[in-house]
Amino acid sequence: MRNECNIIRDILPLYAENMVSPDTADFVEEHLKGCASCRKEYERAKEPRPAKEVSDAAPLLHLRRKLKAKRIQTVILTALFVTALFVSAFAVLDAPIYFPYSEGLVTLKSVNDTEVLLTFDEKVTDFSCTVYEDPYGGDFYYCDIEAWTSLWDEWFAKEQGSLSAAVAVNQIKPVIAMYIPNDGTEDVCIARYEPETRELVEENMNYENRVTLPRLSLHIYFLLAAAALAVISVIWILARKKAGLRVWAERIGLYPIAYMISQCIVSGIRWASYSLPRDFALIVFISILLYGGLLLAHNVLRLKKEIREISSRHVAG
Numbered sequence: 435m436r437n438e439c440n441i442i443r444d445i446l447p448l449y450a451e452n453m454v455s456p457d458t459a460d461f462v463e464e465h466l467k468g469c470a471s472c473r474k475e476y477e478r479a480k481e482p483r484p485a486k487e488v489s490d491a492a493p494l495l496h497l498r499r500k501l502k503a504k505r506i507q508t509v510i511l512t513a514l515f516v517t518a519l520f521v522s523a524f525a526v527l528d529a530p531i532y533f534p535y536s537e538g539l540v541t542l543k544s545v546n547d548t549e550v551l552l553t554f555d556e557k558v559t560d561f562s563c564t565v566y567e568d569p570y571g572g573d574f575y576y577c578d579i580e581a582w583t584s585l586w587d588e589w590f591a592k593e594q595g596s597l598s599a600a601v602a603v604n605q606i607k608p609v610i611a612m613y614i615p616n617d618g619t620e621d622v623c624i625a626r627y628e629p630e631t632r633e634l635v636e637e638n639m640n641y642e643n644r645v646t647l648p649r650l651s652l653h654i655y656f657l658l659a660a661a662a663l664a665v666i667s668v669i670w671i672l673a674r675k676k677a678g679l680r681v682w683a684e685r686i687g688l689y690p691i692a693y694m695i696s697q698c699i700v701s702g703i704r705w706a707s708y709s710l711p712r713d714f715a716l717i718v719f720i721s722i723l724l725y726g727g728l729l730l731a732h733n734v735l736r737l738k739k740e741i742r743e744i745s746s747r748h749v750a751g
């Protein structure tokens with residue numbers, strides 16, 4: 435019997451159950467065409483086995499179960515990675531692109547005793563407006579206005595006209611409307627609402643030279659992830675002789691890796707964020723998807739190794 439026949443005989447039981455890859459199936463078929471004795475063996479493998487022989491097939495059953503697990507896990511991990519890819523694409527397309535302040539970007543109008551109407555330029559597809567008391571004890575309120583668009587809105591959004599919003603104003607204290615450009619330049623004071631006269635005074639000047647800085651927490655989270663990975667790597671190196679501990683270190687270490695990849699996807703290499711809650715939620719969501727995928731990939735690699743070992747033992751025996 436030729437060497438190739440030995441290989442074919444090992445694969446035949448799996449081939450008979452349609453449990454081999456298309457490439458392997460091609461290889462077996464090609465061989466069966468030209469080899470009568472293997473063909474005979476194949477006919478026998480296809481027949482239902484008597485009970486006694488089934489017990490001999492225990493290692494084979496074991497192998498079959500592992501192959502099935504490997505196949506299912508491969509499908510799930512692919513689905514997880516594809517989902518992570520879609521969420522990442524969304525994160526990039528939906529990322530806010532803030533507008534610098536310009537004339538007419540937002541206009542304010544006092545509509546009645548209790549409200550000021552904000553109207554934005556048509557290019558603005560989203561905005562936020564936060565009213566709060568001066569944190570340094572000043573006798574007035576701030577109204578911080580941000581305006582942005584996104585690649586998604588630029589490419590796909592329908593003409594929606596100008597956005598507008600009514601903002602409730604305090605009856606007693608003045609309200610200072612600030613535009614936040616979110617690009618490291620100074621915030622712009624657009625107008626000041628005087629409750630006594632119920633008038634908006636245009637005040638196109640920088641108010642107290644205020645600059646809104648990006649939130650830097652992402653730097654800290656990234657460093658924490660890197661530190662965790664470093665600690666786990668040390669454990670992995672020290673656990674050279676403890677295979678079980680090593681596997682667990684690998685499983686845990688995959689999360690910081692998934693986190694760091696997700697952060698790079700969502701906030702690029704500039705981790706300073708003007709939209710921290712949004713960015714952080716997306717980073718965590720994508721990192722969980724990636725982590726699931728990586729864990730399964732890790733498991734599939736181990737299964738592959740075990741399957742190889744079982745097969746070679748089978749051949750040796």
Ligand SMILES: [Zn+2]
Binds near residue numbers: 438469
């Ligand atoms: Zn043969």
